[in-house]
Amino acid sequence: MKSGQIIDERYEIIRLIGSGGMANVYLAYDPILERDVAIKFLRLGDNNQSDAVRRFEREALSISELNDPNIVAVYDIGEDTHGKFIVMEYVDGVDLKEYIRENHPIPLHKIQNIMLQIVSGMQSAHELNIIHRDLKPQNIMIKDDGTVIIMDFGIAVVSTETSITQTNTIIGSVHYLSPEQARGSLATSQSDIYSLGIVLFEMITGRVPFDAESAVSIALKHFQDPLPDMEQYREDVNQPLMNVVKRATAKEASDRYESCQEMYDDLATIFAEDRQSEPDFVPMGAQSDTIVVAKDQIEQKMRYTDEHQAMAAGKDDDLSDNLEDADSVATQTTPIPVVAAADNDQSPEDKVEQASHKGVKVGPTAAQKKQRRKRLLMILLPIFLLLAIVSAVVFGRGQQIDVPDLAGMTVKEAERVLQEEDLTLGEVEEVFSEDVGAGFVVGTNPEANHSVRKESKIDLEVSKGPELFKVEDYTNQAYADVEKSLRDAGFTVEQSRDYSDNIAAGHIISQDIAAGEEVVAKDTTITLTVSEGVQQFTMPDLRGMNRSGVQQWADSYGVQVSFSEESSDSAPAGTAISQSIAPGDSFVMGDSLSVVMSTGPATTSFDKEITIPYEENKSEASSSSSDEGDGDENSDEDSSSSRESSRSRQTPNEIEVYIQDEVNDYSTPVDTFTISKDRKYTLNFTVRKGDSARYKIVRDGEVIQETQVSE
Template sequence: MSKIIAERYELLELIGQGGMADVYLAKDIILNRTIAIKILRTSLAKDPIYVTRFQREASAAAALSHKNIVEIYDVGEDEDKYYIVMEYVPGRTLKELILKRGAVHVVEAIDIMKQVVSGIAKAHQLGIIHRDLKPQNILVTDSGVAKIADFGIASMQSLAQVTQTDVIMGSLHYLAPELARGEKATVQSDIYALGIVFYELLRGEVPFNGESPVNIALKHMQEDLPSLLEFNPSILQSVENIVIKATAKNLNDRYHNVTEMLEDLNTCMERPNEKKLEFVYDTETEPTIVLDSRSMFNSANTTNVASTTESIQDDKVKDEKGLKKLLTKFKNLDIKAKVAIIVGFIFVAGVTTFLVYANIRPDTNLMPDLEGKDKEQAIELLKEYNVTISDDIIEELSDEYEKGEIVKTDPKKGSTIKEGDVVKLTISKGKYIVVDDYLGMDVNKAEKALKKLGFKVIIEKEVSSKTKGTVIEQSIEKDEKVDPTDKDREIT
């Protein structure tokens, strides 16, 4: 299948496929070395938003230099093929290792995790969150060196690309509860995934399986991980405690940064008498429950209400004697005390009645979170609320959301809405173009890249100590934001 990319990289064979790109074993003809080259799928290469993000995030990954991160050598484009040239790591993925061997010996598992966590620590220092940590994205050489791959690229996957069952099932096994709730990825989301990877190394399988992605996500949100010590009693409690802390559902209980996790990995084998880590929650505080008023009074719920009413009647009979004693005490109080108690009772009853009415009134609901969804998804989600989506849609640029995705709503998410209300949407008209650093780049290559982003390129020449044809200055600074809808944008 011999083919040359950029007159330099000879493709030898296909060695991997992902949701957005294909990975080939290749040879760098100039440097005469074996490399791996990842090429963006043709269908995505036609989308300028994906291309821009691919280039920007690949550049960010290239800035990472660490022995436990796959090194990026080059990023480019050739005949509408966008590629990343990277270090070729002979060996297998951590997933393949687990599938072949099952549970890994605790000492080896700790060694692998030290390497992986060390690499992630470097990324987090530079503000890069992996977002898709799993054994499939960790390569292990025959000599036992672990290297993390696919930095930043995972964040490119929009909902449109995560529709394949294998993609969903593969990632959800390592998905932090807050991500399953639709919250943003943070360093603690990566830490949760690291905890699940550590569990899988020690157990030989993931903690939660299910028939559907929703089932798996719910388990991550609601259930404790099965005990590692029940599976293998020889594992020290201090080792399991690392998994427990890394995968804590409450972010306050979870490691706040990977450095803390790395410190525990370095010392866990020196703490043989450690007690099991348990998080204490306030069990007396009842959680807020939002009821769907339309389904509240169906036949099943009516049965529950009837049985509850019978229970209350039983309690009422049992408490009659106690009530008589309270009335006797009340009669013996002076007038001021009696008035104070009656006023207090009326106030509490009034507040309670208001809250009950506000929560079960048939025409009242809470505005759902529509951010990041498109208009069609919003229409589908709002059907049951019997509200109208305004035709007056606002469009604005966004740092976070792709073109066509909802940036915000009016009313805001979580606020009260009722039947007949009008919902206004603010939709992203695309992300800002973030200007790269072209200093030191060949002027022809820089001009070509900028023209693809829609810039009019003005070239000025001056004498310099730099190599002829090298960019020595640019009129728009690196990381400056530019409106992609501005048709007259130019750069010198």
């Protein structure tokens, strides 16, 4: 999964921040709520896939029901092409394990504050019947503001789901494992309280209380060895705080706190003045009577043990194989028997035996002796078998040490573990790893669980992350060749197709990952756009379209169009007559096209000259005649003067000329003017060949001429 990748069409991956046995955790950004989130993706291996899925789903179910400031918040649960995922609160801080290493010794008041937050969060979980089962400092985060967040409910279980935890199965981290879990019993809320007590012990002392060379040995110590004295590691620890640890880590669950709330109330008052002189807490289980065994009988059983040591050593190997490393155990193991305290109601035979040890001479019968030996053997046999196993581990190995499993640790963490195991850090080699995050141990040389001598050097292989693939420029290359090469490198290759004027068909036009970018091939999908060559189109029939319609079509297809004109008896003027690319033929963008436009039918033109007569105003002419008839001596002179005056008073005629031909219609005059005398006028006609035209002359609103003419 690469930076910038979008999950569920919402969350943008920023970087990998953690990698575990069953999941990878990424820092991501939620653009809707504008906040950073942590996304845990289930990572399935080749085996136990259904179990891993069940645990992953159980974690999502468990913490989605919780709403507590000290428990990591769940925002979303989903599944996409990359698998199942949980979107959680991103906790920016340091885990408690690292905090202890960097700040030891932690002030007692600070320890109290941190522990109160942890216990409070677990009380909320227990109220919903959710048992964490893997409480350890590595699963507890401390933010910069001091808030404590409990993480990783990956093996949490609802306490009523008895089917999830199988008999004789240990699930959890062995350094923090309760005695009942080590025996294979069902984990309860008091099992979590035991783990909290171990975490509190480590916060106080800077170390875990029980440690050994193998997980088996550590598990034995949890229900067999007393808790180490905290005062030998730290002098300032007070009795109330030690009592909280002792009560939380009591071997028997009945001696522990019944609830986290009870532990919280006790822890909250450890500095109260009235508690500073309280006595040391002694569990009720530690107050039971001790079985008294005769020395000769012990020696007899020890001889029996020596004879079967080799057999027991073999059993230890089988048992060790059934446990994982000391940090995380989830395997099958044989329940380890617990020896009950002696019954105070002694039988007569027991009283005889006890009296004999006190020096009282009592003569038991043969049947009593036989019964006594049988009962004693029944009690001691499991103990001696256990001692045989431990002896085989401790004495059989001598100075040999098993190389610890350091996979997934930082170099600093691995070096500390090696020092604790009396081993030395050797060479550190950086290697590429697809599964382990950068900076974490991939493996060791010698390998984990291989026996070596003390002080041996252990070389580390440290991941520098997956090997990055540098993307090249694939444009103009054959798709088939590039696609095979990328798939061989681990890419998921997808393609889209498009036309191209300059990239040959089958070659790559573009790619969605830029050349030079470095990516993890197996987590990357690259999309290549492949050319289908130059796009071809089918020419339509443009005849009958007007000029603007032809131009619009040509622009939409990128065709360069030119026009010419011809007359046509069949095509109306202004419409396309013919085209240079015939209808149905193929063309491509950029092609040239010639279109002939019609000017209409073929026509001929001719002229006709006419005379338009002037007409005097009738009323004026009449008045003038009347004046000429008057007789007097000056009539001739007056008549001449009158005619001159009449001419000066002539009114012009309004003339309208109408023509009907191929160009003009009869509804609108082609010319208008006035005349004050007769006028010659030339008419212009355009007609189809063989056709005629006509005209009319209107004078002062009266048609004076209307004639049909031809060429």
